[in-house]
Amino acid sequence: MKYEGNVLKTDKELSLLDKKVIEFTEVLDDSNLKYVLVSGYIAILLGRSRGTEDVDVIIEELEQKETEKLVERLTEEGYWCINSSKNEIFDMLKDELAVRFAEKDKIIPNFEVRFAQDEFEKQALDNKIMVEIDSNPLYISPLELQIAYKLYLGSEKDFEDALHIYELFKDELDMEKVEKLCIRLDVGVKLNEIRES
Amino acid sequence: MKLENLEKKKEINKKQRRKFVKLWAKYVKEHSDKEWSKQQNVIIDSQLK
Numbered sequence: 273m274k275y276e277g278n279v280l281k282t283d284k285e286l287s288l289l290d291k292k293v294i295e296f297t298e299v300l301d302d303s304n305l306k307y308v309l310v311s312g313y314i315a316i317l318l319g320r321s322r323g324t325e326d327v328d329v330i331i332e333e334l335e336q337k338e339t340e341k342l343v344e345r346l347t348e349e350g351y352w353c354i355n356s357s358k359n360e361i362f363d364m365l366k367d368e369l370a371v372r373f374a375e376k377d378k379i380i381p382n383f384e385v386r387f388a389q390d391e392f393e394k395q396a397l398d399n400k401i402m403v404e405i406d407s408n409p410l411y412i413s414p415l416e417l418q419i420a421y422k423l424y425l426g427s428e429k430d431f432e433d434a435l436h437i438y439e440l441f442k443d444e445l446d447m448e449k450v451e452k453l454c455i456r457l458d459v460g461v462k463l464n465e466i467r468e469s
Numbered sequence: 470m471k472l473e474n475l476e477k478k479k480e481i482n483k484k485q486r487r488k489f490v491k492l493w494a495k496y497v498k499e500h501s502d503k504e505w506s507k508q509q510n511v512i513i514d515s516q517l518k
Contacts, residue, residue: 273502284506287513316513319497319505320490323516381517428483432490439494469487 273318275444280412281404282317289381290317293327294408296373296383299349301409303342306332308400310393310413310421315433317403317412318440322429325380326372330397333387336362350376351383392421416446420453423462431462438466 274281286294293313300307309317311328334342339362343353351373356364361371365387374382388397396413403410413421415437422434438445454463497505 273497282502284502285510287506287510288517289513292517316509319494319509321493321509321512323513325516428486432486435487435490436494439491440498469491 273440275401275415275441278399278401279404280401284319284405286406289313289324289327290405292375292381293317293410294405295349296327296329296351297410298408299345299351300329300331300342303345305334305342306397308388308397308411308413310396310418311425312429312433314412314415314418315422315436317405317410318437320433320436326382326384328370329383329385330388330393331385332397333389334362334365339365346373352376354379354382392417414449415441416449417453419445419450419466420457420459420463423454423459423466424457426462431465434462435466435469 273284284290293309297307297309308330309327310330312322312324313327316322316324343358343361347358352375353361354372354374356371364371365385368386368389370384370386372382372384374380386393388394396417399414399417400411401414403412412418419434419437422430422437438450451460451463454460
């Protein structure tokens with residue numbers, strides 16, 4: 273893997289999950305939507321040795337009509353919303369809830385989609401990293417933010433995800449940024465734990 | 470078994486898991502993407518097949 277500037281290049285062999293993520297994000301790209309992948313899938317994309325049942329996707333805030341158009345497009349492409357009826361999707365997103373899309377007749381893996389609402393989600397969307405994978409672009413959250421956010425989430429699994437990313441990219445990360453974000457999220461102690469692990 | 474002993478075991482397990490995460494991250498760093506992803510995909514793909 274090569275990480276330089278805002279681009280990360282990998283020639284890893286695609287997993288079934290990677291292929292499904294590429295297919296899903298192609299629909300978002302075709303719809304000219306700004307999106308960013310966050311949380312567990314990023315650690316997995318970057319090599320963490322674990323699976324997942326969902327992939328978190330943050331998209332720019334949309335109007336009701338645009339949301340309906342996206343849902344139609346996803347339906348055409350063979351996805352269904354597993355936790356909401358079609359006509360309630362916009363309201364859920366507006367209420368800062370996530371809606372989950374999966375391939376027709378399936379539950380996992382699913383794509384947990386939500387609007388960028390808080391400052392951290394907006395920051396992730398505005399400063400995303402492009403990952404070049406098998407000639408496809410995937411957009412992921414800045415790694416510094418991802419580490420701090422994972423530490424904030426607080427479970428041992430989240431800590432291990434943060435530790436994996438930190439260990440992998442400690443020479444390339446903007447450590448000042450990591451520290452600032454950790455202080456902002458009140459997880460400075462956890463960052464020290466990573467350093468002492 | 471006393472709860473105290475269980476807590477101790479849990480803590481040891483946590484430390485060992487973290488050690489493994491570091492070891493694997495080192496492996497990922499030092500080997501080609503093809504090499505580590507082949508191994509990783511066994512775990513991921515088995516969940517989705």
